[in-house]
Amino acid sequence: MILKACIFDLDGVIVDTAKYHFLAWKKLADQLGVKFTPASNESLKGVSRMESLGTILKSGNITLGQQEREELAAKKNDWFVEYLNNMSANEILPGVIAFLDDLDFNHVGKAIGSASKNAGLALRKIGLADRFDLIIDGTMVSRAKPDPEVFLKAATGLRLPPEQCLVFEDARAGIQAAHNGKMKCVGVGSPEILGEADLVIDSFSNINWMAVLKLLNTR
Numbered sequence: 001m002i003l004k005a006c007i008f009d010l011d012g013v014i015v016d017t018a019k020y021h022f023l024a025w026k027k028l029a030d031q032l033g034v035k036f037t038p039a040s041n042e043s044l045k046g047v048s049r050m051e052s053l054g055t056i057l058k059s060g061n062i063t064l065g066q067q068e069r070e071e072l073a074a075k076k077n078d079w080f081v082e083y084l085n086n087m088s089a090n091e092i093l094p095g096v097i098a099f100l101d102d103l104d105f106n107h108v109g110k111a112i113g114s115a116s117k118n119a120g121l122a123l124r125k126i127g128l129a130d131r132f133d134l135i136i137d138g139t140m141v142s143r144a145k146p147d148p149e150v151f152l153k154a155a156t157g158l159r160l161p162p163e164q165c166l167v168f169e170d171a172r173a174g175i176q177a178a179h180n181g182k183m184k185c186v187g188v189g190s191p192e193i194l195g196e197a198d199l200v201i202d203s204f205s206n207i208n209w210m211a212v213l214k215l216l217n218t219r
């Protein structure tokens with residue numbers, strides 16, 4: 001099947017915001033007296049804000065009503081947005097710009113498929129809001145990854161069948177979402193965590209579109 005577009009997760013793939021989600025959740029978990037480590041953070045990556053909060057509360061055996069949950073989620077988001085507002089293009093991950101340029105050169109479509117409701121703000125902060133044909137974010141979907149909704153909406157918006165789209169993800173839930181949507185997925189990060197992906201790269205440095213195609217076909 002010929003691949004005609006790439007759908008990128010945002011946090012941890014295009015920009016180094018995954019660390020800010022972690023820091024903001026960590027601050028909240030500390031206030032709640034819940035143990036929270038980089039390892040426990042892995043299961044929150046790619047997952048919606050309210051579901052992430054649910055996981056933290058569950059691990060601390062804390063039961064709260066809807067209003068209190070929303071207040072805590074808003075608190076975490078305020079801290080996260082504070083980090084975003086101080087962010088600049090320096091935090092675009094290595095090799096990303098060159099890879100996007102290479103996709104343009106090869107006439108390959110480009111979309112964002114992010115669970116984040118802050119995706120627009122993050123893209124504006126790093127100056128990449130206009131680099132994508134389409135942005136589907138957390139304000140446009142109702143089902144969180146591993147549900148494929150966000151990626152299927154992106155494929156529809158790109159007017160392509162899912163099989164012609166390649167997803168890039170740093171989260172296990174995201175890889176599962178891509179596969180649930182019948183899309184191939186490149187994991188960006190560590191093979192130990194992202195082993196379910198069709199291909200794992202440690203970053204976009206030293207990789208181009210032709211190399212990705214070659215590596216996918218040789219597996």
Ligand code: BG6
Binds near residue numbers: 118119
């Ligand atoms: C994903 C992140 O991209 O967006 C998650 O990987 C985050 O960590 C989720 O919880 C929702 O983001 P936001 O900005 O809407 O709280």
Ligand code: MG
Binds near residue numbers: 011012169170
């Ligand atoms: Mg991510």
